[in-house]
Amino acid sequence: MLRRRMAVSGLTVVCLAAAAAPALADTGFYVGATAGESLFHQDRADADAAIMDAFSANGITVVNGSSSLDKADRAFGGLVGYRVSNFSLEAGYVDLGKLNYKFNGRVPAVTTILANASLIAKAKGPTLALLGSLPLSPAWEVYARAGILFSKVTLTADTSISIPSRNQTASATASESANSVDPLIGVGIGWHVAKQVALRAEYTRFSNVGDKDKTGEINIDLFNLGVTYSFR
Numbered sequence: 001m002l003r004r005r006m007a008v009s010g011l012t013v014v015c016l017a018a019a020a021a022p023a024l025a026d027t028g029f030y031v032g033a034t035a036g037e038s039l040f041h042q043d044r045a046d047a048d049a050a051i052m053d054a055f056s057a058n059g060i061t062v063v064n065g066s067s068s069l070d071k072a073d074r075a076f077g078g079l080v081g082y083r084v085s086n087f088s089l090e091a092g093y094v095d096l097g098k099l100n101y102k103f104n105g106r107v108p109a110v111t112t113i114l115a116n117a118s119l120i121a122k123a124k125g126p127t128l129a130l131l132g133s134l135p136l137s138p139a140w141e142v143y144a145r146a147g148i149l150f151s152k153v154t155l156t157a158d159t160s161i162s163i164p165s166r167n168q169t170a171s172a173t174a175s176e177s178a179n180s181v182d183p184l185i186g187v188g189i190g191w192h193v194a195k196q197v198a199l200r201a202e203y204t205r206f207s208n209v210g211d212k213d214k215t216g217e218i219n220i221d222l223f224n225l226g227v228t229y230s231f232r
Contacts, residue, residue, distance in 0.1 A: 028232040031080050034202070036224025038075040040099040040121065044068075051103045051117045051159075060161065062115045065105030073097030075222055081131075083230075088131040094149070095124040096206070096220050107161070117159045123209050123220060125151040129184065139193075145186045145204070152179050153210040178211035186222075200226040 048067050055062045079092030099121040107113035129147025136142060160171035186204030193199055202224050208217040 027084050028230055029080070029082050030228045030230040031078075032200075032226050032228035033076075033078050034094075034200070034224045034226035035074070035076045036202075036222060038073050038096045039221040039223075040071045040073075040123075041219040041221070042069065042071055042099055042101075042121075044101075047101045047119065048103065051119070054117070054157075054159065055105075055115060060107060060115065062105035063108055065103060065115075067101065067103040070100040073099070075224060077127075077224075079127075079226075079228075081228075086133045086135070088133070088143075090127070090129050090131060090145075090147075092127045092129075093125070094127055094222070096122075096209075096222065098122045099218075111163060111165055114162045114164065115160070116162070117157065119158075120156045121210075121215070121218070122154045123151055123206075123218075125149055125179075127184065129186075133190070139191060141190045141192075143188050143190060145184070145188070147184050149182045149184050149206050149209065150179070151182050151206075151209050152177060153215045155210075155215045176214050178214040180209070180211050182209045183207050190228075196230045196232065198228045198230070200228065202226065 044067060047069060048065065051067075052062060052065070073096075075095060075097045077092055077094035079090050081088045081090035099119075101119040103115075103117040103119075105115045107115055127147060127149050129145045131143050131145045133141045133143040154175065154177040156173070156175045158171065158173050160169055162169040184204055184206045186202055188200050188202035191199045202222070204222040204224075206220040206222065209220050210217045
């Protein structure tokens with residue numbers, strides 16, 4: 001009899017907790033905003049080789065070069081979605097930030113000649129994705145997404161040759177941009193903190209972002225946090 005009372009009491013506690021927790025959205029529109037960090041999968045040795053080749057193509061031999069590569073940057077975005085049961089369709093916009101590369105070297109000569117170069121790659125654009133969610137409780141869920149990024153990638157290169165002893169510098173700037181449609185996949189976890197408000201933590205991989213011939217292609221990872229508001 002005591003066990004039965006304990007079981008009934010425990011069941012009552014579970015039911016009351018479920019009733020008190022905010023329920024997951026069933027159907028309706030929602031909007032959201034995200035912010036986090038992007039990671040560009042660029043190898044520094046490949047960038048070094050590209051810069052050395054660019055100088056060499058112009059008859060300049062560079063030695064004793066050093067370089068730095070900053071592959072991470074801030075990222076942010078916004079979204080609007082429509083949810084039916086455990087599936088959602090989302091349209092959004094994401095700015096994935098930039099990759100920043102710098103190179104410094106010396107040209108063999110009687111007098112000191114310095115060679116410098118910088119390369120900045122930016123990626124952003126609209127997204128369209130389908131989400132499938134798996135509820136873990138009345139307040140928590142995990143989800144996976146698959147979709148496409150309509151990317152715009154801009155690549156800007158600056159190079160310069162300088163002779164410090166003569167106070168002489170020659171520089172050049174080149175820029176290339178391209179649009180492409182690139183796949184994306186991701187996973188995340190959502191916490192419905194109130195009836196209409198949910199918090200998210202996500203990881204998304206954008207593959208082969210950019211145009212192979214114009215800007216080159218690169219994989220980009222995105223780690224972000226977000227908040228959504230449901231109109232229901």
